[in-house]
Amino acid sequence: MAATQVIRSEWTKIRSVASTVWTLSVALVVTVALGMLISALTRREFDGMSTRERVTLDPTFISFAGMSLGQLAMIVFGVLVVSNEHSTGMIRTSLAAVPRRGSLMFGKITVATALALAVGMVTSFVAFFLGHAMLGPHRAYLGDPGVLRAVVGGGLYMTLIAVFSMGVAAMLRSPMLSLGVLMPFFFLISNILGNVSATKKIGRFLPDQAGSRIMQVVAPAVDDTPYGPWGGLGIMVLWVIAALIGGYVLVKRRDA
Incomplete structure (x- = not known):
């Protein structure tokens, strides 16, 4: 099957599954709504802030406060897009139509990435303006x-x-196992490593902590981070590439 046909087929699969559409909708709504709430609270409390707090206030980053929960929906979206077929057994049908596993995987990821990018950009701009x-x-x-x-x-x-x-879902295949790894990683392990002085230097190189630096405009009063906004995003890209390579290698080697 040609690459364009694979992409068209994967687009049909993604848009026909209600759960993937709903997770993207939740990502947008939660991110925007929480960002508006935190922004409104910040405006209300501004007069009571100290001079130091006012100077280091980052209005842009505050409007993105909802991303901490919005990324939860994006994680679920990424996992479901890749692992749904494994959990239902439909992966055998897909492999019968597209025997080249690498083409099937990257066709799926290409379509899902384009969709995530569109939703992510809309979410970011709407969260900023509102x-x-x-x-x-x-x-x-x-x-x-x-x-x-x-x-x-x-x-x-x-x-x-x-x-x-x-990428993680491609390695683990099971949606429950993938979410069981990703949720603690982003919402527990990363926060612990990033806030404990003994492990802070390690935590800053995790994908979410490094990547979120791109959304900061005003640097913290005390900042010894060894990279800037684009450097942090670059570190996150390396994590993504590693996950995709791991997924590709295991997809090629395993049975359906």
Whole structure:
């Protein structure tokens, strides 16, 4: 089967599964809604902040506060796109139609990545504009230094979270096992390693912590991170590439 036919087939599969569509919708709604809420609370509490807190306030990053939960939906999306066929047994039918496993895997990931990128960009821009509407006089503007980079980076960050999850799901195949690994990794292990002084230098090189640097415009008062916004995103890309290579190797070697 030609590459264009594989991509067309995978697009049909993805859009016909309600769960994948709903997870992307949840990612957008949760990210935007929580970002608006945190932005509104920040505006309300601004007058009571110390001078140091006001100086280091990052309005752009505040509008992305919902990404911490929005990425949960992107993780679920990435896992379901890849592992659904394994859990239902439909992978055998797909392999009968596309015997070249690498073509099948990357056709699926290409379509899902394009969809995640579109949703991620829309989510990031909407979260920025609505969050800053809540911030009122404390808002930033898209033309301010570093802001456009942060907003575009927010969309890229959500996309890379989804693609990393696809790579892990390709390695593990089971949706429950994949989520059982990814959820603690992002929401427990990463936070612990990043906030404990003894492991902080390790935690900053994990994909979510490194990648989220792209969304920051105002640097923290004390910042000894050895990379900048694009360097952090580059580290996250390396994690994604490693996950995809691992998935590809195991897909090629295993039985359906």
